[in-house]
Amino acid sequence: MPTSPLINQLPAxxxxxxxxxxxxxxxxxRQLLVDTLSDISVPQEQEQQAMDAYCKEHQLTDEQALKDHLTLAGLSMADLRWRVTLPFRITSYSLENFNHKAEQRFLxxxxxxxxxxxxxxxxxNVYLARELFLRIAEGEATFxxxxxxxxxxxxxxxxGSIGPVPLCQAHPRLVEALRSHAPGTLVEPFQISDWWLVVRVDRYMPVSFDETIRKSMCRELFQEWRSEELNVQCKALTGTLQS
Structure with a gap:
């Protein structure tokens, strides 16, 4: 996508x-979003829900409060409607253009x-870690x-309770321990840096390719495309300015 004509019209x-x-x-x-998403149709009900949520978040309880808020922010009502419907537009565009790649990205x-x-x-203390491990294993105390x-x-x-959290967020050595043991398993003490860890796997929560994940993958692919497109436009424009 070429750089927006509005941008190109700005003086050097x-x-x-x-x-x-x-x-x-x-x-x-921002302009890339406008150029890409302006043609996305937003149902009136969806737009009103977004507006209501925005007013509630910013404690805008009447029309005058909303007008004052817009004045202070330097926004028109059209600007605000664009802002509050942007998440819907992004999701709609993402589903329309990247749905065919969503499952592969999920895998x-x-x-x-x-x-x-x-x-x-x-x-x-490694010795204390071992002692506590044995006390838990033998039922002398709870984890x-x-x-x-x-x-x-x-x-x-x-x-000691952790999660639910993405498995990949943990240290690689901890990830290995979690992956290689069944739920309910108490793992013998092992070292990561200066720490000795005692770990018990409580529950795995594998993600399935449902509607929520499908939308998430589509949005992720859109953001990836957007970043690449932005890099191209920035490079082209800065090259023009430097020439």
Missing amino acids: EVLQLLARHQLLRPLLN ERKEQLDQVMYSLLRIK AELASDYSEGKEKAKG
Whole structure:
């Protein structure tokens, strides 16, 4: 997609000023959205729901409050309607143009999307870690009790409970331990950096290709396309300014 004619009509001095203050790319980004999504039809009910949600979020309880808000923000009502319907437009465009690639993207990303719940206890003393592991394994105390009393990480506040979180967010060594043990398994202490970890796998939550994931993959593909297109436009425009 070529750079918007509106951008190309700006004087070179203005474009150079925008570039100097790192505002050129954000401007191109916003205009790319306008050029791409302006033809997307938004149902009146959908638009009104978006407007109502915006007014509620900003505590705009009557028409005058809304007018004052727009004045302070330097926006017209049309500008605001565009803003609040942008998420709907992005989803609609993404589904229309990237739906055929969504399932393949899901398969490529599935390991990153799968979630897990686990219990974690981490301390720096290997001997104490071993002792606590045995106490849990032999039923002398619960994982939550010992994590609350002994864990030295932020999980202490929740009795060692972690998740549900994407499996890929964990340290690679921890991911390996979680993947290689069945739910309910108490994993023997192992070391990551200065920490000794005792881990119990509580629950795996594999992600399936449902409607929510399909929309998410389509939006992800759209954002990828958008970023690539933006890079092309920025490169072309800055090249023109430098010549």
